[in-house]
Amino acid sequence: MxxxxxxxxxxxxxxxxxxxxxxxxxxxxxxxxxxxxxxxxxxxxxTQPEPQQLQPLIVTDTSVVSENVVTLTLANGLRAQLPIHLSASQIQHWVAALQ
Structure with a gap:
């Protein structure tokens, strides 16, 4: 098991x-x-931490592309533009904050 x-x-x-x-x-x-x-x-x-819940991110190709940011669109409709140099943990922090 x-x-x-x-x-x-x-x-x-x-x-x-x-x-x-x-x-x-x-x-x-x-x-x-x-x-x-x-x-x-x-x-x-x-004493276990709450399990993480996955949230889908929608990736779309847009005509306006910036080399310095990544745009995240969450399933709940919120959109965030984050600096491209963020680490995975920093991105996770922002996604959690936006939910």
């Missing part, structure tokens, strides 16, 4: 326990899973 599959599996189990209305001890016994492992994953998933 891949790391992502494990995260999804344990996230699902933890959510099932919350919705079940029974204690964690009883839930673990019924599911035949280790109480300690359940708590380890619960803690691990609580």
């Amino acid at each position: 891949s790391s992502q599959e494990k995260h999804q599996y344990w996230s699902s189990l933890i959510e099932q326990q919350k919705q079940s209305g029974i204690s964690i001890t009883q839930f673990c016994a019924e599911q035949n899973i280790s109480y300690q492992t359940f708590y380890t994953w619960a803690k691990k998933l609580r």
Whole structure:
């Protein structure tokens, strides 16, 4: 099982326990899973950063081209002209800010 599959599996189990209305001890016994492992994953998933969401960027060829900027058009309609020399992390920062 891949790391992502494990995260999804344990996230699902933890959510099932919350919705079940029974204690964690009883839930673990019924599911035949280790109480300690359940708590380890619960803690691990609580401290995980939010997953990144991909947003589509629309790339179009325009007649007005500037050698010094890149124009990004986000799916939500916002458009930004960014200096061409920005690093990938700086571009990610701007895209996140525009969403």
